Amino acid sequence: MLLTLRVPRSRLCLGRQQHRRLLASTAPEEAKRQTTQHPLQLEINGNTYPTDSWTNVTPKILSHLGLNKHLQRDHPLSIIRQRIVNYFYGAYRNQRGNPLFSVYDQLSPLVTVQQNFDNLLIPIDHVSRQKSDCYYVNREHLLRAHTTAHQVELISGGLDNFLVVGEVYRRDEIDSTHYPVFHQADAVRLVTKDKLFERNPGLELFEETWSGSLADPKRILPSSKCMDQTKQPCHTLEAVKLMEHEMKHVLVGLTKDLFGPRIKYRWVDTYFPFTQPSWELEIYFKDNWLEVLGCGIMRHEILQKAGVHQSIGYAFGVGLERLAMILFDIPDIRLFWSNDSGFLSQFSEEDLQNLPKYKPISHYPQCSNDLSFWLPANVEIDAGFSANDFYDLARTIAGDVVEQISLVDKFKHPKTGKTSLCFRIVYRHMERTLTQAEVNEIHKHIADASVEAFNVQIR
Numbered sequence: 001m002l003l004t005l006r007v008p009r010s011r012l013c014l015g016r017q018q019h020r021r022l023l024a025s026t027a028p029e030e031a032k033r034q035t036t037q038h039p040l041q042l043e044i045n046g047n048t049y050p051t052d053s054w055t056n057v058t059p060k061i062l063s064h065l066g067l068n069k070h071l072q073r074d075h076p077l078s079i080i081r082q083r084i085v086n087y088f089y090g091a092y093r094n095q096r097g098n099p100l101f102s103v104y105d106q107l108s109p110l111v112t113v114q115q116n117f118d119n120l121l122i123p124i125d126h127v128s129r130q131k132s133d134c135y136y137v138n139r140e141h142l143l144r145a146h147t148t149a150h151q152v153e154l155i156s157g158g159l160d161n162f163l164v165v166g167e168v169y170r171r172d173e174i175d176s177t178h179y180p181v182f183h184q185a186d187a188v189r190l191v192t193k194d195k196l197f198e199r200n201p202g203l204e205l206f207e208e209t210w211s212g213s214l215a216d217p218k219r220i221l222p223s224s225k226c227m228d229q230t231k232q233p234c235h236t237l238e239a240v241k242l243m244e245h246e247m248k249h250v251l252v253g254l255t256k257d258l259f260g261p262r263i264k265y266r267w268v269d270t271y272f273p274f275t276q277p278s279w280e281l282e283i284y285f286k287d288n289w290l291e292v293l294g295c296g297i298m299r300h301e302i303l304q305k306a307g308v309h310q311s312i313g314y315a316f317g318v319g320l321e322r323l324a325m326i327l328f329d330i331p332d333i334r335l336f337w338s339n340d341s342g343f344l345s346q347f348s349e350e351d352l353q354n355l356p357k358y359k360p361i362s363h364y365p366q367c368s369n370d371l372s373f374w375l376p377a378n379v380e381i382d383a384g385f386s387a388n389d390f391y392d393l394a395r396t397i398a399g400d401v402v403e404q405i406s407l408v409d410k411f412k413h414p415k416t417g418k419t420s421l422c423f424r425i426v427y428r429h430m431e432r433t434l435t436q437a438e439v440n441e442i443h444k445h446i447a448d449a450s451v452e453a454f455n456v457q458i459r
């Protein structure tokens with residue numbers, strides 16, 4: 001889902017090393033090899049994974065593993081993580097006054113298809129599983145596309161109140177609010193009947209008429225069967241309403257804790273395969289409604305699969321960059337990856353309550369070039385050619401000087417039947433003005449590499 005943040009764009013100074021990294025453009029043959037060819041196996045975190053026809057992780061993407069920006073001292077993402085964790089520590093305490101929630105912020109982002117999708121009842125044909133949307137290591141393994149991927153393993157391990165924080169990987173378009181790696185925090189809270197109905201003993205979590213067994217969890221229901229916003233068939237309305245009330249109360253509390261008590265918000269009905277009913281929370285910011293989190297009542301099949309039969313749960317997931325961009329007034333998502341002290345020194349976790357506004361250091365102009373080509377005969381967009389493959393190729397070659405790429409034109413030749421695509425690439429350097437000659441050279445590298453990688457014909 002896209003976010004349109006209308007904020008002024010601005011730049012800051014990067015260190016010399018980063019400067020060099022930004023400018024170093026990869027030669028076309030090397031970029032092609034990195035995006036379309038893979039070694040027979042990949043070494044990741046000390047483990048070896050055989051590659052196959054699903055492999056589409058690039059060295060550039062893999063270089064984000066272990067950077068842990070959400071744990072880096074004084075980093076804005078680390079500050080947001082601590083604000084969320086502290087809020088949950090305060091909102092839920094046990095009888096001894098200790099925090100109820102435990103936090104998992106160092107789980108490996110390399111997960112199985114089962115963890116990321118199957119365990120969460122995501123249908124086999126769901127768009128989010130596509131190769132063009134995820135970074136697959138091979139057919140069985142991928143870089144998690146959401147922190148929700150860890151739900152079942154943690155619940156199976158006996159946890160009932162927990163937060164997971166970490167980076168997630170999605171193939172996406174490139175602009176100032178989208179980067180293929182971003183951070184999420186997910187939470188799960190499970191309660192038993194005794195706890196939920198403390199003040200109303202006699203009420204039940206499950207419908208009397210419900211047999212206790214759900215459809216075979218391996219048989220994932222089509223999404224149309226899970227769209228009823230009232231409740232899942234197994235739950236009583238009382239249980240769902242009380243849980244919904246508690247969840248919304250806590251999440252509005254978190255939102256007000258972050259954005260202040262006067263923030264305007266609204267709940268929007270939505271669909272997630274793993275929750276029902278489901279909502280998104282939007283806040284009103286700079287004349288726009290912005291989605292900040294997704295949440296809902298957990299599908300009971302997931303709890304059953306994890307060995308929990310007598311509880312009801314809520315879950316939510318929130319994007320850290322989105323919160324940080326608003327709270328610190330950070331205009332470009334790429335800045336979160338900067339190692340420059342001019343950026344990092346602006347933030348401090350000494351005072352988590354008073355967040356400073358980011359001060360841009362300077363502005364540099366954009367430079368935009370179009371690239372048009374014919375696809376090979378019988379190849380079409382999403383049938384033999386994926387725009388995301390092109391975005392990855394361009395990023396591999398040009399690095400972070402590519403600010404945005406969009407498909408601006410597409411047509412089919414009436415006689416040859418060939419498809420023509422035109423991509424607009426916007427270049428902008430974080431530190432200085434790019435010359436047109438420099439941009440032309442990088443642009444030419446991208447064109448050459450596209451011919452190599454996709455067998456296209458430049459127009």
Ligand code: FA5
Binds near residue numbers: 275316
């Ligand atoms: C999810 O990822 C669900 N796993 C969330 C969830 C968890 C729902 C548990 C229910 C229960 P979604 O794709 O909408 O949903 O992403 C969740 C949040 O991550 C969004 O609300 C947004 O804050 C953030 N987010 C999503 N895509 C991006 C992106 N491309 N860039 C930055 N932030 C993003």
Ligand code: MG
Binds near residue numbers: 001280291294
């Ligand atoms: Mg969403």
